Amino acid sequence: MSLTPPTVFIVDDDASICRSLARLVRQAGLDGRTYPSAEAFLEAHPAPPSRPACLVVDLQMPGLSGLELQQRLLESHSSCPVVFISGNGDIPSTVRAMRQGAVTFLTKPFDNDDLLRAIGEGLEKHRATLAAGQQVSSIRERMKTLTERELEVMSWVITGALNKQVAAELNVVEKTVKVHRARVLEKMQAQSVAELVRLCALVGFAAAEPS
CATH class of the missing domain: 3.40.50.2300 (Response regulator)
Structure with missing residues (x-):
């Protein structure tokens, strides 16, 4: 100090x-x-x-x-x-x-x-x-480490969407969403989706909108 x-x-x-x-x-x-x-x-x-x-x-x-x-x-x-x-x-x-x-x-x-x-x-x-x-x-620096797909998944995760719902929106299998979701939480140093939502709100990261 x-x-x-x-x-x-x-x-x-x-x-x-x-x-x-x-x-x-x-x-x-x-x-x-x-x-x-x-x-x-x-x-x-x-x-x-x-x-x-x-x-x-x-x-x-x-x-x-x-x-x-x-x-x-x-x-x-x-x-x-x-x-x-x-x-x-x-x-x-x-x-x-x-x-x-x-x-x-x-x-x-x-x-x-x-x-x-x-x-x-x-x-x-x-x-x-x-x-x-x-x-x-710090949050913005963490966000820079996310891939384009991880950013896409994160935009859906913070809406509260289930993995299967995200998979349907992104046209991928649910297992892929689970992997990306875990990586997003790890890279963003978020212990929960609620914390991830708070971090995204602090930097103005927009949630996805259902089609």
């Missing part, structure tokens, strides 16, 4: 706030990194983080605003959670931020414990999202 702590990206044009927040998150055992602008953050991190992370972003900054940064992240399919901080947050901005998936919106001056709680919530959310993404990638 890696001992690398989760990362908290702090984006604020106020250098003193960056320093104080970085000190706060580091004291909490996290890796605090600071950026003076949204542009600086995007330049340093063109790709979404692949490890648990959370963004603490000032709402109003020169250049790209916090909301615009959040929108850029959404467009790049980043799942990194965002905690907004602002000295004068207005209701429309707060509503927009929350609708776009922000963890919370804190008005300066805020309680440090509230910020740490929000960061913790964001990190847990990101861990879960990353784990789900890794599971989907």
Whole structure:
């Protein structure tokens, strides 16, 4: 297990706030990194983080605003959670931020414990999202090992069809279906048809439709 702590990206044009927040998150055992602008953050991190992370972003900054940064992240399919901080947050901005998936919106001056709680919530959310993404990638890799016939059989198996029904649909003998079915379960690392159905659903694999 890696001992690398989760990362908290702090984006604020106020250098003193960056320093104080970085000190706060580091004291909490996290890796605090600071950026003076949204542009600086995007330049340093063109790709979404692949490890648990959370963004603490000032709402109003020169250049790209916090909301615009959040929108850029959404467009790049980043799942990194965002905690907004602002000295004068207005209701429309707060509503927009929350609708776009922000963890919370804190008005300066805020309680440090509230910020740490929000960061913790964001990190847990990101861990879960990353784990789900890794599971989907693993399922897709397993699916690549299936032959064309095995994929065909799997599309029928997940409908709940019996072996003899699958055999009739594919115009093969029932014994052949049994062999392919067993190989599919083995390659997909599924202990049951129910689990196979769940795995297929996670990656959007379509079930066959009776003719």
